[in-house]
Amino acid sequence: MEYITLNNGLKMPIVGTGTNTYGKENNDYNGAVTKNEIPELVSALELGYRSIDAAIMYRNEELVGRVLAESTVPREELFITTKVPASEEYISSKEATRAAIDNSLKNFQTDYLDLLLIHFPIEDKVQLKNTWEVFEEYYESGKLKAIGVSNFGKAQLDELKEFAKVKPAVNQIQINLKEPNADLLAVLKDEGIAPVAWGPMKAEAHQQEVLDEIGKAYKKSGAQVLLKYQIQRGVIVIPKSHNPENQASNLDLFDYVLSAEDMEKIKNL
Ligand SMILES: NC(=O)c1ccc[n+]([C@@H]2O[C@H](COP(=O)([O-])OP(=O)(O)OC[C@H]3O[C@@H](n4cnc5c(N)ncnc54)[C@H](OP(=O)(O)O)[C@@H]3O)[C@@H](O)[C@H]2O)c1
Known part of the structure; x- marks a missing residue:
């Protein structure tokens, strides 16, 4: 595993697993x-995944938390991310946000979360400020090791900057070959906010063909080339799979380097 050092010094695994469909029907x-079990999460832990991307909105936090707590992996090896939804129930008051975080801590059977994100931009400025202040409060108390945002654009990051005492450590946004989000990535680099790519596997058929072709020279699949491209340029990825073979292949990225020429070729896709 390789790690990205976030802007507060915390190290985050550069590859994690998504969980948004785990434990759900079909x-x-x-x-x-x-479901009462998540075999995919068990296999992910066995394969070596340590960074787990959860969210209150996924409705499976309690189950994900139980599977993690019942595993043999010590808590300190895990990097648990979860997200507070930008909906009234969770952001209408500071008490509501505190209750949401306390409940997530309970779901994960832990006294700290590694990373907590605001799942989507909060339109109301007062609610945004109140929510971030609660995040800062829990960060200062050590119950959150890092705090960040998700799906924030430049304007929303600027708004947060007006009052934030703690800068967001990450912005989790869609980054893949269909939605490269290049301008926002450049902003995040300038600001020292780490990009986390959700939906990293998405690519058009013609792009997939080129990735498969590039992979042949390295004895890697197109999917592996796609993930390698992102991590080689410093983008954290959280691919999700229900298939242990794909889960294993999505971790098998650290024994080679894509040439500058191939990086450029993928960028131009
Ligand atoms: N912040 C947000 O708003 C937001 C939004 C969406 C998602 N997320 C997070 O990001 C995570 C990942 O995003 P996602 O689940 O939407 O999409 P994704 O990881 O890009 O794609 C998942 C799909 O890719 C397939 N796949 C995975 N590895 C593969 C491989 N090696 N070869 C071929 N196919 C492969 C999976 O199929 P198999 O199961 O068959 O392998 C699955 O159908 C989510 O689980 C969630 O935690 C966050």
Whole structure:
């Protein structure tokens, strides 16, 4: 595993696993959380994943937390991210946000989370300020090791900057070959905010063909080339898979380097 050092010194694994469909009927995002086990999460931990991307909105936090707590992996080896939704129930008051964080701590059976994000931009300036102040409060108390945002654009990051005492450590946004988000990535680099790519596997068929072709020279699949491209330029990835073979392949990225020429070729896709 390789790590990215966040702007507060905390080290985050550069590859983690998503969880948004885990434990759900038909592995469907909108499906009911009917399962009592998550074999995919168990296999991810066995394969060596330590960074787990969760969210209150996924409705499976309690189950994900239980699987992690029941595993043999010590808490200090795990890097747990979760997200507070930008909806009234969680941001209407500071008390509501505190209750959400306390409940997440309970779900993960832990006294700290490694990273907490605001899941989507909060339109109301007062609510945004109140929410971030609660994040800062829990950060200062050590219950959150890092705090950040998700799906924030430049304007929303600027708004946060007006009052934030603690700078967001990450911005989790869609980054893939269909939605490269290059301008925002450049902003994040300038600001010292680490980019985390959600939906990293998405690519058009013609892009996939080129990735497969590039992979042949390295004895890697197109999917592996796609993830390698992101991590080689410092983008943290959290691919999600229900298939242990794909989970293993998504971690098998650290024994080679893509040439500058191939990096350029992928960028131009
Ligand atoms: N912050 C946000 O707003 C936000 C939004 C969306 C997602 N997320 C987070 O980001 C995580 C990842 O995003 P995502 O789940 O939407 O999409 P993703 O990871 O880009 O793609 C998942 C799909 O890729 C396939 N896949 C994975 N590895 C593969 C491989 N090596 N070869 C071929 N196919 C492969 C999976 O199929 P198999 O199961 O068959 O392998 C699955 O269908 C989520 O789980 C969630 O935690 C956050």
